[in-house]
Amino acid sequence: xxxxxxxxxxxxxxxxxxxxxxxxxxxxxxxxxxxxxxxxxxxxxxxxxxxxxxxxxxxxxxxxxxxxxxxxxxxxxxxxxxxxxxxxxxxxxxxxxxxxxxxxxxxxxxxxxxxxxxxxxxxxxxxxxxxxxxxxxxxxxxxxxxxxxxxxxxxxxxxxxxxxxxxxx
Amino acid sequence: xxxxxxxxxxxxxxxxxxxxxxxxxxxxxxxxxxxxxxxxxxxxxxxxxxxxxxxxxxxxxxxxxxxxxxxxxxxxxxxxxxxxxxxxxxxxxxxxxxxxxxxxxxxxxxxxxxxxxxxxxxxxxxxxxxxxxxxxxxxxxxxxxxxxxxxxxxxxxxxxxxxxxxxxxxxxxxxxxxxxxxxxxxxxxxxxxxxxxxxxxxxxxxxxxxxxxxxxxxxxxxxxxxxxxxxxxxxxxxxxxxxxxxxxxxxxxxxxxxxxxxxxxxxxxxxxxxxxxxxxxxxxxxxxxxxxxxxxxxxxxxxxxxxxxxxxxxxxxxxxxxxxxxxxxxxxxxxxxxxxxxxxxxxxxxxxxxxxxxxxxxxxxxxxxxxxxxxxxxxxxxxxxxxxxxxxxxxxxxxxxxxxxxxxxxxxxxxxxxxxxxxxxxxxxxxxxxxxxxxxxxxxxxxxxxxxxxxxxxxxxxxxxxxxxxxxxxxx
Numbered sequence: 001x002x003x004x005x006x007x008x009x010x011x012x013x014x015x016x017x018x019x020x021x022x023x024x025x026x027x028x029x030x031x032x033x034x035x036x037x038x039x040x041x042x043x044x045x046x047x048x049x050x051x052x053x054x055x056x057x058x059x060x061x062x063x064x065x066x067x068x069x070x071x072x073x074x075x076x077x078x079x080x081x082x083x084x085x086x087x088x089x090x091x092x093x094x095x096x097x098x099x100x101x102x103x104x105x106x107x108x109x110x111x112x113x114x115x116x117x118x119x120x121x122x123x124x125x126x127x128x129x130x131x132x133x134x135x136x137x138x139x140x141x142x143x144x145x146x147x148x149x150x151x152x153x154x155x156x157x158x159x160x161x162x163x164x165x166x167x168x169x
Numbered sequence: 170x171x172x173x174x175x176x177x178x179x180x181x182x183x184x185x186x187x188x189x190x191x192x193x194x195x196x197x198x199x200x201x202x203x204x205x206x207x208x209x210x211x212x213x214x215x216x217x218x219x220x221x222x223x224x225x226x227x228x229x230x231x232x233x234x235x236x237x238x239x240x241x242x243x244x245x246x247x248x249x250x251x252x253x254x255x256x257x258x259x260x261x262x263x264x265x266x267x268x269x270x271x272x273x274x275x276x277x278x279x280x281x282x283x284x285x286x287x288x289x290x291x292x293x294x295x296x297x298x299x300x301x302x303x304x305x306x307x308x309x310x311x312x313x314x315x316x317x318x319x320x321x322x323x324x325x326x327x328x329x330x331x332x333x334x335x336x337x338x339x340x341x342x343x344x345x346x347x348x349x350x351x352x353x354x355x356x357x358x359x360x361x362x363x364x365x366x367x368x369x370x371x372x373x374x375x376x377x378x379x380x381x382x383x384x385x386x387x388x389x390x391x392x393x394x395x396x397x398x399x400x401x402x403x404x405x406x407x408x409x410x411x412x413x414x415x416x417x418x419x420x421x422x423x424x425x426x427x428x429x430x431x432x433x434x435x436x437x438x439x440x441x442x443x444x445x446x447x448x449x450x451x452x453x454x455x456x457x458x459x460x461x462x463x464x465x466x467x468x469x470x471x472x473x474x475x476x477x478x479x480x481x482x483x484x485x486x487x488x489x490x491x492x493x494x495x496x497x498x499x500x501x502x503x504x505x506x507x508x509x510x511x512x513x514x515x516x517x518x519x520x521x522x523x524x525x526x527x528x529x530x531x532x533x534x535x536x537x538x539x540x541x542x543x544x545x546x547x548x549x550x551x552x553x554x555x556x557x558x559x560x561x562x563x564x565x566x567x568x569x570x571x572x573x574x575x576x577x578x579x580x581x582x583x584x585x586x587x588x589x590x591x592x593x594x595x596x597x598x599x600x601x602x603x604x605x606x607x608x609x610x611x612x613x614x615x616x617x618x619x620x621x622x623x624x625x626x627x628x629x630x631x632x633x634x635x636x637x638x639x640x641x642x643x644x645x
Binding site: 045047075094098100101102103104114115116117130131155 | 497636
């Protein structure tokens, strides 16, 4: 005959009995299985490597192709190559730092103006008027043998324009 | 509750049908094995059993208080939401047969749907209008629930479920917004996912997760499509079942009372079938007819195909997030996107868990004092919200006036404290005028914030033109 008292639900005193331990273990394992599924989902939603980003270096062209104080759009690389008046180069991302709209270059005004919330940036990507919280992102520019190359695989965030960001031949 | 004695298991009451002489044939035995109660109940007993014995109906109560039946009490808003979800599922399944979730083909498949599929455009319009109406109706349902005090006691957690449902409905609308892959949808999703970037620390990661990469592209589309067509509908239906069942457990919807009534009075009840069920059915059918008229009259539209290189001017979020986008024009992004909405959501979830002395429910605005306070709050918002928008656009220059401070303070903390101070002052003034306990005072605050949200949304929809500058809706 089985002792019926053993089958009573565990109370405060018997809370650490083998039965209640096993029940908790099973519950824990069930929870673990659920957590694993959540983990799987996160892994599946994790951004996959972007081929455009992996492509890395984009060859923009020879230095003399770009006039002083000019802006050239590179739609494939999603950036503008700007040549400052002093001959330095900057690869300025076209993505507004406010909410990610694409900023067109207004040649007649000499500035980038975001159509979404009218943020404005100068030719160096520095903020002229808010709500943009910081200057446009830049990509590293290398000049090798007179050829301008832009590393679109790397995006540098910056608060302000600084002279050290400019690439020079 | 009063209905618990009716909620005994069906087995407790013995079978009464099939009492006549000869044994029933196979077809009728099959039929009865599926439907154990007659589908068209005639006796009162059958009407109770049909509720208990049906999978769907058993989420509803057997008897409901007679005074909860009239349309004016709830305006059928919960049932309307359920009807719209039904329409959305039916039309959504049809759309899935045609739609192709890839950037190359999405836009073309919608064009093909409109051009080559008979009733294709109509079905899309029904889906579009049902989805937009659902946001609107669910919001009204929230207002009704709040202003009839239907969030005490057994309803506390059902309020939370309702708020979760509203959030999931917004997620459903938002994920669906991207799918046509036209300029409108592409840039709206760009802006709203861009807002996520202002979450502190995790912002950059969340934005990448939401877009499936740094930019909106094929990964974004397939992720949104999968959430829109699987995870979200299943979640909505599950939460809805939970929501309905909790209403049943609370003894039906809140019982309407005049403020002077004695809450201890036992209300007279009627059977759910047919008294309430038929009313709900008629309301649902009329709503379906209304949506159909809307879908025939107003086309959902399809803009130019998405062009990641050119943002339209102005680029706006979907209308239900335009209140949020309007906040962005007045507060530092961290405050507009994270802190203020976060506080609002916390406040919304906290409503049933505050201490009320006494908790009041059933009557609209719970009392005459409550009504006065709610009206005062709403009117104050009608006066002050446009004033704030105008002043902030043309006069106030926080960062200029407070030049030395970082923008998080000068354009975030300072205006937020000023705005919250104004709301606090409004509530104190109204309280001094009308008196009122905590629940009545809360109505003034809630009415203010709800009205302000509506006004900010309206400003975003109609009064923001090129470059998001203020302007009249009728000037091109």
